[in-house]
Amino acid sequence: MTTVSRETHERLERFADLLVQWNAKINLVSPRDIAQLWPRHIEDSLQLAELIPEGKTITDLGSGGGFPGIILAIATGNPVTLIESDQRKCAFLREAGRICEARVTVIAKRIEAASPPPADIITARALAPLNRLLEWARPLLKEDGFCLFLKGQKAQAELTEASADWHMSHSIIPSRTDPGGAIIKVSDFKRVV
Numbered sequence: 001m002t003t004v005s006r007e008t009h010e011r012l013e014r015f016a017d018l019l020v021q022w023n024a025k026i027n028l029v030s031p032r033d034i035a036q037l038w039p040r041h042i043e044d045s046l047q048l049a050e051l052i053p054e055g056k057t058i059t060d061l062g063s064g065g066g067f068p069g070i071i072l073a074i075a076t077g078n079p080v081t082l083i084e085s086d087q088r089k090c091a092f093l094r095e096a097g098r099i100c101e102a103r104v105t106v107i108a109k110r111i112e113a114a115s116p117p118p119a120d121i122i123t124a125r126a127l128a129p130l131n132r133l134l135e136w137a138r139p140l141l142k143e144d145g146f147c148l149f150l151k152g153q154k155a156q157a158e159l160t161e162a163s164a165d166w167h168m169s170h171s172i173i174p175s176r177t178d179p180g181g182a183i184i185k186v187s188d189f190k191r192v193v
């Protein structure tokens with residue numbers, strides 16, 4: 001379990017309460033996950049916080065109910081841009097940013113149509129295969145930036161597939177919350193075909 005300050009924990013609790021409230025109306029997480037909100041979603045997202053240096057800008061792709069983007073904005077204090085195409089989820093993300101006093105900017109667009117200033121770090125969870133994530137991330141990331149992607153059991157297979165199209169530096173960090181899951185960290189990547 002990730003240790004956070006009492007103040008951060010209190011803001012995460014505010015986020016969890018708001019999500020439970022909104023989940024009755026819009027599907028932010030599967031209703032059967034509500035009882036597992038902390039271990040399955042909040043802790044899963046929190047494990048990225050210790051990989052993120054202070055002050056670095058973050059862009060989170062396909063933020064959905066705020067994982068990992070809102071959690072990282074609360075836990076790191078860094079500015080986070082959230083890109084999400086579903087307008088109702090964007091309304092939730094804005095409200096969550098306000099209630100949790102998190103430094104977030106919500107872009108209510110498809111990733112392909114969004115053009116925020118390039119970030120130091122790109123994150124994504126449960127969004128798309130690695131190949132596609134790299135395609136989306138490249139123009140939104142600074143040259144010397146890196147990506148952190150939360151992945152399930154197919155992490156290694158996705159890396160192998162993406163390596164055919166991309167030159168990249170990468171590492172795989174085992175997930176602390178999802179047995180068989182992993183965080184893929186990618187930097188210095190460019191398309192080769």
Ligand SMILES: C[S@@+](CC[C@H](N)C(=O)[O-])C[C@H]1O[C@@H](n2cnc3c(N)ncnc32)[C@H](O)[C@@H]1O
Nearest residue numbers: 062063064065067084085086109110111125126
């Ligand atoms: C499976 S959900 C995952 C949400 C969140 N990252 C999580 O881990 O709970 C994928 C989210 O990405 C959004 N999404 C999918 N394709 C997108 C695109 N091209 N541009 C912006 N958002 C997209 C969907 O609306 C959805 O909210």
